[in-house]
Amino acid sequence: MGVFTSTDDPGSTGHEQVVFCQDKQTGLKAIIGIYSTALGPALGGTRFYPYDSEEAALADVLDLSRGMAYKNALAGLDLGGGKAVIWGDPEQIKSEALLRAYGRFVESLGGRYYTACDVGTYVPDMDVIARETRYVTGRSVEHGGAGDSSILTAWGVFQGMRAAAEHVWGEPTLRGRRVGVTGLGKVGKYLVGHLLDDGAEVVASDVNPRALEWARTNHPQVTLVDDAALLVASDIDVYAPCALGGALNDETVPALRAKVVAGAANNQLAHSGIEKLLADRGILYAPDYVVNAGGVIQVADEIEGFNFERAKLRATRIYDTTREILELADAEGVPPAVAADRLAERRMAEVGRLRTIHLP
16 A cells, blocks of 8 residues: 655645545555544545546545535534545446555544535445554444434525525425425435425436436325426526536536526536626525534544434534525625625634644
C-alpha cells in the first residue's frame, strides 16, 4: 500500500488535509478530503464512482468535503467536514479486499475522519470497512449501527421543503402542490412516500429502469417522465433534485417553472452565481446541505450510541433551521445559499475558537 498526504495547501481550497490512497493489488484508488476539523472529527460518506479522470475525482471530493463541513455545522453537530471518493466502477471492482484496504487508510488517519455511505456504497460495505477501522458510521443494525441513512435524509428534505413551502405559500405543507423529483434511488423513494402522505401530486424521473419500475409498482399515482430535462420544464411547484450534483445550471434554471427548489442531491449549484440566477427568477432555493442533513444526523448519532427517535427529532429540526435561513436571507437581502454559508461559518468560527482554550 502507498499513501501520500498533503497538509500544506491542497490546491489552495482551504482544506486541512487531502489524502491519496492506492492499493494496486485490489485496484483501490481513493482520495480522502478533510476540509475542517474546527468543530470535531470530520464526518462524511465515501462515494464509489467511475470518474472520467483523477482530476474529476479530486474536484468532487474537494467540493463534497467542503459541503460536509457546512452541513455538519448547520446540523448542530460537533463534527467537522470530510468526504472520500473511490475512483472506479463499483459493479466491476468492489470487493472485500478493496473495502478493507480502504478501511486501513481511514484507520491510519487516527480518527480525524469518520466515513459512512454515499453513492455507490451501502450499509454492508460499511460493515466490511469496519473490520479494519473504528471510524465508520452508517453500519447495519446487527452491528450496532443505524442502518439505512436514507430514511432520515428523506425526512429532513421533507422538513426543509415544508419550511420553504411555508415561506412561499404561507402553509408548511405540500398538500395540493405538484412536486417534481429527479432520482428515485436511496433517498428519492422515501421522499416520494412523504410527499404522497402529505397530499402532494408527484411527477418523477430516473435514468434507472429498475427505479421506474419500482415507482410503477409501489406508487402508481406518480407520473413518470422520460428524463430530467422534461421534468424541469414541466408545470411543477417544487423541484427536488435527488440524484447527482450540478442539477441547477445554466440550462436548467432558465427552463425551471417551479417556485421552490428543495432536494437531496449534494452540490446542486453547478457554479457560483447560480444562486443569484435563481433569486432573480423568483425561485426560492432551500440550500441542499441544509435540507439533506438528515442522513449525517442519523449516522452521527451512532458515535453517541444510536437512538432512532433521538436522531429523528434532530432531523425534524431541519424545518426550524431552514426557516431561520430563509428569514435571514430576506432580512439581509441575500440568496438563501449565502445566508446559510454565513450561519455555518459563524458557528465554525465561534465554536471552533473554543479549542484555543487549553485543557490539561
